[in-house]
Amino acid sequence: MLQQINVEEKRLEDYRSIIGDSKMEEILALAAPLKGAKVLHVNATAFGGGVSEILYALVPLMRDVGLDAEWQILHGEDEFFNVTKSFHNALQGAEISLTEEAKEIFNRYGRLNAEALEGDYDFVLMHDPQTAAIRHYHGHEGGKHWIWRCHIDTSTPYPEVWNFLQPYLEIYDAGIFTLEQYVYGDLEFPVLALITPTIDPLSPKNRPQTLQESREIIRRFGIDTNRPLLVQVSRFDPWKDPLGVTDAYRMIKVQMPELQLALVGSMASDDPEGWDYYERTIRHAGEDYDVHILHNLHGVGNVEVNAFQNAADVVIQKSTREGFGMVVTEALWKGKPVIGGNVGGIPLQVIDGKTGYLVDNPLMCAERCYHLLQHPEESKAMGQAAQEHVRDNFLITEHLKNYLKLFTKLSAF
Amino acid sequence: MLQQINVEEKRLEDYRSIIGDSKMEEILALAAPLKGAKVLHVNATAFGGGVSEILYALVPLMRDVGLDAEWQILHGEDEFFNVTKSFHNALQGAEISLTEEAKEIFNRYGRLNAEALEGDYDFVLMHDPQTAAIRHYHGHEGGKHWIWRCHIDTSTPYPEVWNFLQPYLEIYDAGIFTLEQYVYGDLEFPVLALITPTIDPLSPKNRPQTLQESREIIRRFGIDTNRPLLVQVSRFDPWKDPLGVTDAYRMIKVQMPELQLALVGSMASDDPEGWDYYERTIRHAGEDYDVHILHNLHGVGNVEVNAFQNAADVVIQKSTREGFGMVVTEALWKGKPVIGGNVGGIPLQVIDGKTGYLVDNPLMCAERCYHLLQHPEESKAMGQAAQEHVRDNFLITEHLKNYLKLFTKLSAF
Numbered sequence: 073m074l075q076q077i078n079v080e081e082k083r084l085e086d087y088r089s090i091i092g093d094s095k096m097e098e099i100l101a102l103a104a105p106l107k108g109a110k111v112l113h114v115n116a117t118a119f120g121g122g123v124s125e126i127l128y129a130l131v132p133l134m135r136d137v138g139l140d141a142e143w144q145i146l147h148g149e150d151e152f153f154n155v156t157k158s159f160h161n162a163l164q165g166a167e168i169s170l171t172e173e174a175k176e177i178f179n180r181y182g183r184l185n186a187e188a189l190e191g192d193y194d195f196v197l198m199h200d201p202q203t204a205a206i207r208h209y210h211g212h213e214g215g216k217h218w219i220w221r222c223h224i225d226t227s228t229p230y231p232e233v234w235n236f237l238q239p240y241l242e243i244y245d246a247g248i249f250t251l252e253q254y255v256y257g258d259l260e261f262p263v264l265a266l267i268t269p270t271i272d273p274l275s276p277k278n279r280p281q282t283l284q285e286s287r288e289i290i291r292r293f294g295i296d297t298n299r300p301l302l303v304q305v306s307r308f309d310p311w312k313d314p315l316g317v318t319d320a321y322r323m324i325k326v327q328m329p330e331l332q333l334a335l336v337g338s339m340a341s342d343d344p345e346g347w348d349y350y351e352r353t354i355r356h357a358g359e360d361y362d363v364h365i366l367h368n369l370h371g372v373g374n375v376e377v378n379a380f381q382n383a384a385d386v387v388i389q390k391s392t393r394e395g396f397g398m399v400v401t402e403a404l405w406k407g408k409p410v411i412g413g414n415v416g417g418i419p420l421q422v423i424d425g426k427t428g429y430l431v432d433n434p435l436m437c438a439e440r441c442y443h444l445l446q447h448p449e450e451s452k453a454m455g456q457a458a459q460e461h462v463r464d465n466f467l468i469t470e471h472l473k474n475y476l477k478l479f480t481k482l483s484a485f
Numbered sequence: 486m487l488q489q490i491n492v493e494e495k496r497l498e499d500y501r502s503i504i505g506d507s508k509m510e511e512i513l514a515l516a517a518p519l520k521g522a523k524v525l526h527v528n529a530t531a532f533g534g535g536v537s538e539i540l541y542a543l544v545p546l547m548r549d550v551g552l553d554a555e556w557q558i559l560h561g562e563d564e565f566f567n568v569t570k571s572f573h574n575a576l577q578g579a580e581i582s583l584t585e586e587a588k589e590i591f592n593r594y595g596r597l598n599a600e601a602l603e604g605d606y607d608f609v610l611m612h613d614p615q616t617a618a619i620r621h622y623h624g625h626e627g628g629k630h631w632i633w634r635c636h637i638d639t640s641t642p643y644p645e646v647w648n649f650l651q652p653y654l655e656i657y658d659a660g661i662f663t664l665e666q667y668v669y670g671d672l673e674f675p676v677l678a679l680i681t682p683t684i685d686p687l688s689p690k691n692r693p694q695t696l697q698e699s700r701e702i703i704r705r706f707g708i709d710t711n712r713p714l715l716v717q718v719s720r721f722d723p724w725k726d727p728l729g730v731t732d733a734y735r736m737i738k739v740q741m742p743e744l745q746l747a748l749v750g751s752m753a754s755d756d757p758e759g760w761d762y763y764e765r766t767i768r769h770a771g772e773d774y775d776v777h778i779l780h781n782l783h784g785v786g787n788v789e790v791n792a793f794q795n796a797a798d799v800v801i802q803k804s805t806r807e808g809f810g811m812v813v814t815e816a817l818w819k820g821k822p823v824i825g826g827n828v829g830g831i832p833l834q835v836i837d838g839k840t841g842y843l844v845d846n847p848l849m850c851a852e853r854c855y856h857l858l859q860h861p862e863e864s865k866a867m868g869q870a871a872q873e874h875v876r877d878n879f880l881i882t883e884h885l886k887n888y889l890k891l892f893t894k895l896s897a898f
Contacts, residue, residue, distance in 0.1 A: 347783055354767040361768075370760055 073190050074144035077118045082132035082274075084469070090273050091469050099469060102476035103137035109479065110192065111141040112215075114185075114206065115199035116156070118145055122269050122398045123199055123223050129272035129468045130475070137472070146203060147188060152181040156202045162233035163201060163226045164393070170232045179205060182240075186210035195479055197221055204240045217482040220244040220261075223269065225395040225416050226254045246482060250396050250417055262485075265478045268417060269396045270471040271405060271462075277374040278405055281382050289379035290334070293366055299330040300445055303384035305377055305402075308337045308350040308367075311393040313413070315356045316434045318363060320390070323438035325362075328445065334364040336372055336380050382406045386444050386451070390437055394418055401466045404428070404458035409451055411440045421466065427458035486603050487557035490531045495545035495687075497882070503686050504882050512882060515889035516550035522892065523605065524554040525628070527598075527619065528612035529569070531558055535682050535811045536612055536636050542685035542881045543888070550885070559616060560601060565594040569615045575646035576614060576639045577806070583645045592618060595653075599623035608892055610634055617653045630895040633657040633674075636682065638808040638829050639667045659895060663809050663830055675898075678891045681830060682809045683884040684818060684875070690787040691818055694795050702792035703747070706779055712743040713858055716797035718790055718815075721750045721763040721780075724806040726826070728769045729847045731776060733803070736851035738775075741858065747777040749785055749793050795819045799857050799864070803850055807831050814879045817841070817871035822864055824853045834879065840871035 088096050111134060115123050127143050134141035148156070155174045162168045182205025189210055196215035198206055200223055207218050220241055226234070226249070238259055241247065247261035250268050271278050281289075287297040295301060302321055306312035314335050321333040335353060339346055350367070357363035366372050372380075381387060387403035389412045396417030403410050404421060410428035412418040422428040429440040444451040464470075501509050524547060528536050540556050547554035561569070568587045575581045595618025602623055609628035611619055613636055620631050633654055639647070639662070651672055654660065660674035663681050684691050694702075700710040708714060715734055719725035727748050734746040748766060752759055763780070770776035779785050785793075794800055800816035802825045809830030816823050817834060823841035825831040835841040842853040857864040877883075 351767055351778065354764055355770060355772045355774075357768060358771045359768045365764065 074114065074146055074185065074188050077127075077131075077143040077145060079128055079132045079143065082129065082136055084133055084136050084472075086274060087467075087469050091463065091467060095469060095473070099137065099473050099476065102473060102480060103139070106476060106479055106483070107138040109139050109194040111139050111195045111197070111479075112191070112193045113141070113143045113197045113199065114146055114189070114203050115143075116146055116148065116153075116202040118143075122396075125272070125275070125277075125398070126269060126468070126471065127199075129275065130471055133468065133472050134475070137476075144189075146181075146185045146206070148181055148185075148202070151177050153202075159201045159233055159237070160224060162230040163224055163237075164395075165228045165230060167230055168233065170236060175236065179209075182206055183209040195219060195482070198244075199223065201237060204237055207244055208240050217246065217479075217485075218244045219246040219248060219478070219482075221248040222254065223250065223395065224254075225250075225393070226256050227251075229256050231257075245485075246478060248478070251420075263478070263481060265474065267471065267474045267478075268420060268466060269398050269401075270466045270468045271398060271401045272468040273405060275374070277378050278402055279378065281378055283383065286379035286383040289376055290383050293334075293370065293372070293376075294361075294364060295332060295334060295383075297383065299332055300328065300385045301383065302331065302333045302386050302388055302441060303336065303380050303403075304334075304388040304390065305336045305381065305399045306389065306391070308335075308339070308346060308353050310349065311391055313390045313392050314349075314353045316392075316437070317388055317390050318353070318356050319434040320388070320437035320441060321363065323435065324442045324445070327442065331445075332362045332364065334366065334380055334384075336366050336377060338368045338372075377402075378406075381408065384408055386411060386441050388437065388441065389413065389418065390431065390434075391415055391418065397421065401462055405462040405466075407452075407455035407459045409444055409454040409458055411437055411444075421461070423457075423461065427454060427461050487527065487559055487598065487601050490540075490544075490556040490558060492541055492545045492556065495542065495549055497546055497549050497885075499687060500880075500882050504876065504880060508882060508886070512550065512886050512889065515886060515893060516552070519889060519892055519896070520551040522552050522607040524552050524608045524610070524892075525604070525606045526554070526556045526610045526612065527559055527602070527616050528556075529559055529561065529566075529615040531556075535809075538685070538688070538690075538811070539682060539881070539884065540612075542688065543884055546881065546885050547888070550889075557602075559594075559598045559619070561594055561598075561615070564590050566615075572614045572646055572650070573637060575643035576637055576650075577808075578641045578643060580643055581646065583649060588649065592622075595619055596622040608632060608895070611657075612636065614650060617650050620657055621653050630659065630892075630898075631657045632659040632661060632891070632895075634661040635667065636663065636808065637667075638663075638806070639669050640664075642669050644670075658898075659891060661891070664833075676891070676894055678887065680884065680887045680891075681833065681879060682811050682814070683879045683881045684811060684814045685881040686818060688787070690791050691815055692791065694791055696796065699792035699796040702789055703796050706747075706783065706785070706789075707774075707777060708745060708747060708796075710796065712745055713741065713798045714796065715744065715746045715799050715801055715854060716749065716793045716816075717747075717801040717803065718749045718793065718812045719802065719804070721748075721752070721759060721766050723762065724804055726803045726805050727762075727766045729850070730801055730803050731766070731769050732847040733801070733850040733854060734776065736848065737855045737858070740855065744858075745775045745777065747779065747793055747797075749779050749790060751781045751785075790815075791819075794821060797821055799824060799854050801850065801854065802826065802831065803844065803847075804828055804831065810834065814875055817868075818875040818879075820865075820868035820872045822857055822867040822871055824850055824857075834874070836870075836874065840867060840874050 131143045186206045186209030199221045246263040248265045387408045391413040394416035412422040414430040424430045431437040544556045599619045599622030612634045659676040661678045800821045804826040807829035825835040827843040837843045844850045
């Protein structure tokens, strides 16, 4: 048997005051005919990353509306995760060398996990490439409807890896992608659903904090809360462009010497590349201590990220490549306009001139930031529009609704 | 019972070719009358730091010469180690607030570990402040001779903490300190021994590497082995002055643009102060990528430290405060002259103008480094003197000899 993940109870009712009666009724109406349906989510890890954040909220909410939902994680050793990490990079466009050994490892763990999968489900949801081969090795038993859920940007995958995976994928009954352009080549599913990631407004990362609470928290990290603050929350890697953000900050600082920048990320102790780019970011900041570079090993966890986003004057997400960008959603939800790179899922969230600005380079980023800093009323109005945009589209309840719609559609087959 | 640490076997005979016949005979003659003596070492941790490095070599060598030696670590929870960490800082001079709660915690664990200590020993060695109270709570049973071994610089302790500990210390039969000036105030022991830390020439950190091996290893971290290299191996903290080392490097670089500097340290993931100073070091280096700043999370372990020391042109240890400085010993042993701060145990090792140079500031450090870089023959001769100085005084076999001498002296009481 695969490892079962226990989740806390959640009540949809607690979201009523956030999403309103009509959305509540819509969800409950969709759920009613699905009552008792057995649902299984399988992914690779219970910790870290957007997928597990979503499942911690989604699985209990499915249960609360009457579905019999479970979450299991697959079994893998280092050799397997090394292969799937390289596949992940390749699906995002990196050229890798796809060896026979890698294929063998991928298939061996696919078979092993397929054999370990027990029980009989109405809907089996396999998340991301790690799980892709399980359907093939498991056969038709055990699941009426098999769904593959892709959370990554596969718009320009490295073809050799995509071609290797495609036969495993096209035998699923449905595919879920974040954006239509992420369905590459001639891959087709009997049913295709486009569902974006979403955030849980009641999680520690998104739960309302008063401005005073947030300011108290960020002061502990050396921020002067009487001076303006730009924030970017992101891993330290080239695609998040922390160096470009620092350049933009510098351009504004000439006009506004009191400005501060916080680059907030998370570090894995087993990721040397991550360390290199973190160091590069610090070196680029040099001895300007108004640039604060912080990560989990400094004690920045979910509550602190929440505080930085909530206390920021402007939030930046200057990505040059982005699957969806849940940190953008988080910031918009806190009523902050976001200056975002015009890539991936960001334009779905940042409506240029309405919920923030889309930018292509550091100068543009600096100009937009400076404009918002100089026009606090406009910034505030934009922040309110931002929050409404998330309320309408990117809360976990919307995710639940879209899954229920997909299950309804599949049940009709 | 306290937790027993298992150590690998070691044979003194393997050191004969390093230390020579006469030292060998001296040790064996001292050991003969002590044959079968039961010895117990107790310290706080089996991992990290000079004390455990020493015990991993010393305990098996004591066994090899016929003593019945054991190593146990005491039991403690976070509350205890937080107190002893503050005591450690206070004994090195930091002002702390010594609360009744801290005293209570220290005493409670002292009693608890005293009760857990079982068996009957001829010599019980308690290492560092964490163990200090055990003698008091254990009473006289279980050990004929109780010895307290202090590995830290207690030359100017914070008096309140010293006064709290002194009654626990003065009931030991013997005290061991690194330097005479570390015995503070009116503390007296029936027997006082001065024994410096030492290194194990057969450990992975000190085992001979060919220059070619070392260069291959450090090239993996981006070092250009065709260009001169300065190395400092140290934690990133103000007392090791990595910023001053960088300043010295810059002064030389004006004359010698091809110069490189490697600052190699180790990081604990639960030490926010360590992270702050690491970041400060990187910021000070700025975007000069000839300054390499590396640590264990980059994959720098014992073998890599060995390689950096062995491949360096000059090794620096510009401490402004230093108990002894085992990294100085390690570098001298590799035939490198060391430019060291004129503090703590460094002048015992760095004989000015003979095994290296003692310096008081970055300019002096730069001048001495530049001189050695310009005079490779002189540097080589100094390195040979450095190695002989370590061979005579600071190898683990010397440590063994000094312990045996102390045991002999105590047995005569």
